[in-house]
Amino acid sequence: MIPSNLTYKRASSIDDALALLKEYGDDARLLAGGHSLIPALKLRLNEYDYLIDISKIPELKSISEEQGHIVIGAGVTHGEIVNSSLLKDKLSFFPEAADLIGDVQVRNMGTIGGSVVHADPAADWPALLLAAEAVITIKGESGSRDVSAEDFFLGLFQTAVEDGEMLTSIKIPISANTKSKYQKFMQPASRFAIVGCAALLTIENGTCSKARIAYAGVSAKPFRDKKVEAALEGKAFNADQIASAASLAAEGVSIMSDHFASEAYRLQMTKVFTKRTLEAIL
């Protein structure tokens, strides 16, 4: 459990981190909470000559409300999200989901940005970002660009962040009359998601006017299930509608399989947890 030799650098600002990234190129990796990167280094699954620590950059550490959006810095820890009163008030499934990540020590170190760029198919945040229609801000040498969550997650451990770039913040639109929930069926060893279901609904006068349902753990890529969304939208939000919408979940999707959950079981659990997540909103 000893990584190969490497040099540790601490970045003082986003620009500093980008400059170091430019200097060391492919030989460098950004280090935030380290909860995915350090184990991979210790197991020698990855080797880098340089680690650029971005965990102490103040610009990455804030949670704020700006013009109808919540903006979460990439360096905000899961623990800070659990305890954010702003998020509890405006985007309650974020603190709920954060509280299901790892244990207290993990939550106090791991960051939302680190988890999102790592894009582990069983990680929780990608599903929430999709359901919340988040916009992800990526900064590089030539400036910032915004990418929708839909376009951000490209596949297994693959995202839209390119060489020399870093994720800086996550922006989530806030609208009235929304309700959200995240429920997770955990793999007992890692406690990552076998199925994670994130739902953000707009409900007006008992009718669901907008539904965003997304999943972690089910497929190699986190995804929104638009068939489930369509089955809810424009209809009365009740137990019968939930049951029929949930029965459509993950149909036609390529589903993962491992020794904790086969494909058939994972598919069925996706339906069960869709139902449970929606019932929790009801």
Next chain:
Amino acid sequence: MSYIGKSIKRVEDKRFITGKGKYTDDIKLPYMTYGCFVRSPYAHAKINSVDISDAENSSGIVKIFTGEDIAESGINGVPCGWQVNFKNGDIMKEPPHPLLVKDKVLHMGDAVAFVIAESYSQAKDAAEMVRVDYEMLPAVTNPQEAVKKGAPQVHPDAPNNTCFDWELGDSKAEVEAALKGAHHVTTLDIENQRVVPNAIEPRSAIGDYNEAHEKYTLHTTSQNPHLTRLLLSAFVLGIPEHKVHVIAPDVGGGFGSKIFHYTEEAMVVWGSKQIGRPIKWTAERSESFLTDAHGRDHKTHLAMGFDKDGKVLALKSETFANLGAYLSTFAPAVPTYLHGTLMQGLYTTPKINVDVTGVFTHTNSVDAYRGAGRPEATYQLERIMDLAALEMDMDPAELRRINFIPAFDGVEQEGYATRVALQYDSGNYEPVLDRALEMVGYDDFRKKQEAAKDSGKLLGIGFSTYVEACGIAPSAVVGALGARAGLFESSQVRVQPTGKVSVYSGSHSHGQGHETTFAQIVADRLGIPLEDVEIVHGDSEAVAFGMGTYGSRSLAVGGSSIVKSLEKVIDKGAKIAAHKLESRVEDLDFAEGKWTVKGTDKSISFGDVSLTAYVPHDYPADLEPGLDFSSFYDPTNFTYPFGCHVAIVEVDKETGHVRLKRFIAVDDVGNVINPMIVDGQIHGGLAQGIGQALFEGTVYDSSGTLLNASFMDYSIPRADDLPNFEIDRTVTPCPHNPLGVKGAGEAGCIGSTPAVVNAVIDALWKGGHKVKDIPMPLISERVWKAMQNGH
């Protein structure tokens, strides 16, 4: 004051909780080097070549050894310490287990080369540069498959991969006849899956050869340092035993996996002599998963016959036991004498036949893991008991009760002779069942269970009443059973001139709290403060000899040995006291740390007698000076703790997820010295037993790769997976040792596993799914599937 029966806080915990413990990996010797093994990623492969040329040129490299070097050196492999014979009398197959492999790797993790460097990271870097050309061969991991014709062979001289076949009890024909005549026969095919011990401290060893003294020192994470010294000196390296010093300092848990003598220990000792410097090796967690001897791995077919009232008439048990690729130190004992002999359970079953085939496979070695054989036996008996109750529509608690062996104390009534070679010491089985039922609120539970049937969660209750064999000893008995070593225990009680006492014990504490429990016995017997006693263990030069700690033997055997030495101290002390008090020994009382002439106020303290023993100016003429005694205690029998465990589970109908809601354990471990420590042992054992039922288990793919060799994929229970344990005890003293103790280290792990599985089966059965078995661990998908398929 009396110290017996008091929950004294553990004296060793001060150093443990303040980070002042000293473990093997904490030790740094001058000029020490660091070793790293190159291990096979394949389960079965031919080695075409091992190229160390790049690695040798890597920075900081001191030396690289390969299988060829070991073969040329003539070092023997590590031996097996227990012999089982085939039914026809032939000796078991015992293939060599070399320190490094030369021609063929036989399991994932098999060691091919040993890289020694100035730092650990340099050794690790260079190990990655050793190029091994492997030619993959087909592998077999399942013992039932391995014995079949055409299966890949592990060792050329073990046909059908069979190490031994073995039988115990009544003849198969008699048992089958009894089954044929039975009113009801319950059959069950079950697996006791392979688990990984996962001690929190990985194994570590430092070899240190001193040329000037021609002496070898081994610091090692061992439960059993003297046996390691014996095997290392006499069997592996062929070096004189008195020139080998084995030290097992603080050891962070073992659960059996640190009883055995491992190849890595011999490698660092031998290597140290070759390079003239100390070598340290410490396992990485992934290495621990691959190379710490695993536990269990039995596949069993069972049949139990009953008369119309539910009395058991006969039991047949046929097991294929996976031993792995190489025989670990006690491997053959576990599926045979530690398993077959327990198949009586606490029932009067009149006919029992146990049949075991020990099988080699392309997997890591399997050996004793907390309970070792007894959990496997208990799992069979208690699963089939609950299943039979369901099939015959009888109450599982009452079915057990009518089959219990009646109470016997081993004093007024004789011990109970089983059909399977043992004589139980004392037992009183109904009270543990009664107490457990009372704690559960049984009638009330059955009503709740009925009411929950139509909700989303099924409720189930599972029972397990067990008896186990602890205090692993009598040397003569285990010798007859195949042990190649004695199983006594030694102690030395050295009273210092000031009356302080150092006790040297051959038992080895690696979490059990001996430094407290043993000190309580000493302080109590001598009537001195606990602080005046120190317990020393784990050092072959401090302790005369020892057989180590496993099989819940430390208190019953090691503790009794200390009592024996204390009696010698008190006897001699009395002679000195009599001299000083100008009295006769018969006229003295010894209590509260002083000898008093009966009926007078004339007395002399233990401290004054101790000083006199070492400053013998005014001293009995016919007595030697000094107050220092050692003893070797070899009991006349095992001890037989027993108990009743009850699990209540909730099963999610939609997901199959099992939540353990309550766990009740009523155990009888004989007399108790420190109730808090016994509670802790029970709690830990329960967590491991429940862990096996619900969470743990290795997963191999068809090529023999261990897929879940990390905590990301191998699940062990965490605090929030477990309810608050509800525990209680009854006390039936052991009649044959001076403390009346039976042992508590493994009980929790032995009794709990079947209770949990039975509870899930009960939940499903009462919910309309008549499922006979779900293979452990009961992960959600397996339970869900059972509900889809069950009727």
